[in-house]
Amino acid sequence: MVFLIVLFLNATALQAQYVNVDSLVHIPGEEYPVYINELNKFLEEQPAEDFLVGQELFDDQHIPAGNLLKHFTLPSGGRVISRYGWRSGRMHTGTDLKMDKGDTIYAVFQGTVTRSKWFSGYGNMVVIDHGMNIETSYAHLSAYLVQAGEVVRRGQPIGLAGSTGRATTNHLHFEIREAGKHFNPELVYDFEAGKVKEQVLAIQSITELLPGNQKTVSSVVGATPQNYIVSEGDSLWKISHRFKTSVKTLCLINNLDENSVLNVGMVLKLF
Ligand SMILES: [Zn+2]
Numbered sequence: 001m002v003f004l005i006v007l008f009l010n011a012t013a014l015q016a017q018y019v020n021v022d023s024l025v026h027i028p029g030e031e032y033p034v035y036i037n038e039l040n041k042f043l044e045e046q047p048a049e050d051f052l053v054g055q056e057l058f059d060d061q062h063i064p065a066g067n068l069l070k071h072f073t074l075p076s077g078g079r080v081i082s083r084y085g086w087r088s089g090r091m092h093t094g095t096d097l098k099m100d101k102g103d104t105i106y107a108v109f110q111g112t113v114t115r116s117k118w119f120s121g122y123g124n125m126v127v128i129d130h131g132m133n134i135e136t137s138y139a140h141l142s143a144y145l146v147q148a149g150e151v152v153r154r155g156q157p158i159g160l161a162g163s164t165g166r167a168t169t170n171h172l173h174f175e176i177r178e179a180g181k182h183f184n185p186e187l188v189y190d191f192e193a194g195k196v197k198e199q200v201l202a203i204q205s206i207t208e209l210l211p212g213n214q215k216t217v218s219s220v221v222g223a224t225p226q227n228y229i230v231s232e233g234d235s236l237w238k239i240s241h242r243f244k245t246s247v248k249t250l251c252l253i254n255n256l257d258e259n260s261v262l263n264v265g266m267v268l269k270l271f
Contacts, residue, residue: 068132069188072108072196073155075138075174080191082171084184086242088233094137094175095185099161101170105138107152116148122173123165126158139173140164230266243270 078097085092107128114135115127122139126146129135142162146152163170176185190197228239236247236258251257253269262268 068109068130068134070196071154072188073106074189074191074194075108075136076103076105076161076172077194078103078172078191080186081169083231084182084186085231086233086238087231090233093182094139094173095189095191097172097174097191099170099172101142101160101162103161103170103172104157105141105159105161105172107154107156107158108136109134109154111135111152113146113148113150113152113158116144116146116150119165121166123167124159124162125165128152128158133179135177137173137175137177139175140167140171142170228268228270230262230264230268232264234262234264236260236262239268245270 076097076099078099080095081098082092082096084095105126109128109130111128111130113126114129115125115137117125119125119139122137124141124144125137125139126141126144127135127137138159140161140163141159142164143160144158145160146156146158152158161170161172167173174185175182176188177183188196228243230239236250236256240247240250247258250268250270251260
């Protein structure tokens, strides 16, 4: 019995450990993978204008009044396999992107790593504080490439994809939070096109998005949707709560009654 417990503890410890220095990291656009212990040297050698690696740190004065989100890059490749929002009666607080085990995950913007450890459900998770109340999280990693307290650059490899925590397949669970409140990453990214959305590029000032102001990232970046597509686990109550309307109003403008059955894929008018 004691032997079994020791084995179990060992396995847990191993899972959360840093990856072996002999492991390889794949860098987009590079033909050959790089050894992890040579990664920092490799990053230093990159030209400053390189899109993914070697980006100079923006100093505070150089972030033009809050264009922070538009400077985000992708956290990884991979197609969306699960969207942000209600899913079978639970709130899914991020976007899931399909990965192969060991795929490289990147910091979407410069910042300070505030967490690089196991978290219930999320498995191995890295959280980066980008300043201006914005932070991003990267979960289910098979390995960490950064430690808490480290300053990272935009596009810097921070971990390798996996399926640790509550995950049925290798994928990245990616979250963006503003003042601790998560919002839909698809308001910022068009993952299919592999880029930041046009609406984000149009935002003039992040200060408009910060708490204390009326607008929030979710309302400004995404604009308030006119229609809503019903997904699994939705109910009239949930939808009205989410969009700050009432069941009565939803019923009225959609010719429904309060007992109407919602089908997945059905389009509801919100206003
Ligand atoms: Zn997820």
